[in-house]
Amino acid sequence: MTLTSAPADVFAPVPPLAARARSIGGSPVRDILAVTARPEVINFAGGLPAPELFDAEGVAAAFRAVLEEAPAQALQYSTTEGEPTLRAALAARMSVRGLPTTADDVLITTGSQQALSLLATALVEPGDTVLVEEPCYLAALQVFGFAGARVLGVPGDADGPDPEALAELVVRERPKLLYTVPTFQNPTGRTVSAERRAEVASVAARHGLWIVEDDPYGELRFEGERVPWIAAREEAADRTVLLGSFSKVMAPGLRLGWLRAPAAVRRACVVAKQAADLHTPTVNQLAAARYLADRDLDAHVARVAAVYGERRDAMLAGLSEVLPEGASWQRPEGGMFLWVRLPSAYDTTALLPEVVRHDVAYVPGTPFYAGTPDRATLRLCFVTETPERIAEGLRRLGEGLKG
Template sequence: MTVVPPVSVPVPLPPLAARARTVGGSPVRDILAVTARPEVINFAGGLPAPELFDAEGIAEAFRAVLAEDAGRALQYSTTEGEPVLRAALAGRVSARGLPTDADDVLVTTGSQQALSLLAAALLEPGDTVLVESPCYLAALQAFGLAGARIVPVPGDEEGVDPVALEELVLRERPKLLYTVPTFQNPTGRTMPAGRRAAIAEVAERCGLWIVEDDPYGELRFEGERVPWIASYEGAAERVVLLGSFSKVMAPGLRLGWLRAPAGLRRACAVAKQAADLHTPTVNQLAAARYLAERDLDAHVARVAGVYRERRDAMLAGLADALPVGSTWSRPEGGMFLWARLPEPYDTTALLPQVVRHDVAYVPGAPFYAGTPDPTTLRLCFVTQTPREIGEGLRRLGEGLRAV
């Protein structure tokens, strides 16, 4: 007699972690995938202009590093970062008014990693994080993935309202406030000095970490530089300052850094050991070589000059492109411009129609931790030439008028 073995029923695999199931992907990345056709003029991305990269200068730095000490450049490195790069970064931060030693700096794989490290070092599931409204999308992702409860702080065209901040701190007992005070993503706004000082005072008085993200601050077109929140009296021991080479050198290098008090910096280093051991050695050494032999400030000034022309081209065409009653920001630097259409426009619902006209933007709704404003949208003005910007705005106007 033939014995038929029982049919085995596969046991389902364990589920994904709750945080992986509940935190979505980046809407900007989703939009870029949909609008990847070359004929689309894409104002949705946050991409620096590739034709302005100092490709030869960066290539020469890599060649020199590999020719002189390939063994070191291709070897493992310390978690905190290559000493020569940390010293160069400390020098740049000190020159901008915040005394900093190399030991104060942790090199990260892009400043986005710094957010993940801080979330790992500071946040327990259920902890409260305060953010701007609207807020940088990837920060919302990083804190959400850590299981944080994210609460927006009311503000205005100058950023976070210090009075509202203090009320929320006293009521919610958050771990930290996350802010991009200079040329903010997505709005392009800059927090004035008085507002920064008031926020630093609230943090000191109430016991609050501030994460001050500054990826765009060097891209100033006009006006005077505003000091970092970290530079105000009493703030340095409670402010984590983040920086990046992505917008001023090249994002493909994936080089960022954080400046933090010793205890928190050590905790971030432990988190980084678990994440990736260290940022690629060859990239760090090449960046340090570039800083030693090239004038990064002069390069950034040239880039900012081109970006100013592109901002002006976008500002010049918005009145004809957007519906009557629309308003928009006029950033003094950075990469982004924020617009608000009159009600009842819904920029999320309108996007597919606009894309059919071969132009794209990012709807404002995903940037809000709280109730979104459906009439808002973000435009990046740095990736296209003035002529392309003019054509893109013409297409945008056609798409919006086809409602």
């Protein structure tokens, strides 16, 4: 049989993208913030750790060691669950912090963002309801939305999600899971109190709810006492998945995260990860394990936290002088972010282009809401600028907010 070519004008169109991909549009805020890469812009919009504080020498030494001593292993495929030495080291760190854990409880992921995607695959059917904090980490909203979930926000206050509102939503909406960042939350910087964590765990236990507890910032504490994980509470032990990451305490470029989960969920996530990327890069895992063996990560994190604390204090010291009367903000005990609420007449998305013209940037609060957003809110990241540049950035911010 002879094949002939049809004229170009009669070619059939290619099949469309999947509906979930078609629903993901561009972001005008992202377009505006693209200009913040200019060196003259003082950027409070990012969510990046300070690169000058990376232990580059220590990480490089760890890579050199594994490549010199075990190149065949470091450059080879690995198991989907992750390198046993790294899993054991992470299990030991969690156990010391009050959550008894074995290596078999841990799955290594390509950043904790992948852990979220794996959990969405393992737990969420299209049309399922997922509860999140209001406001919520933006990328979690994207993951659950992409999975086809119906995402509802749980109202709360400075102590975290309101347990009564959570219980009402669970009874009425029958959600599959609650996603929470209880320590130094992104975007608000708040920490959920121990009492509130106990109440959230109790709701999950009484009504049958998974809890996904994301903890990327918990080690970056400047003051106050550490609050135990929800996962460490007895009533929540069989229904809480704890996520962790090296991104904020070692280096985000390593793309190393992990999840600690009950066996059934962990096994499902292993299958999902096999389909996604087979395993997280072996050499990165071995280098991280070597770093933990040869270096004092806790001492490094303490040095980083001390610098971040000074930068937080610099931002807090200047806010009252530049923000309009009636503005309010929270004092985070750690982490990377500070949440500001301007008087209700302000729309921080509409104001952003004018603020950027003053060579300073923030992230408007609107994208962090699953429900009706508070348009007068904004997020400031204080870790990537020096105290001197923070002071100048706040001066520019005040000028920009005047319009």
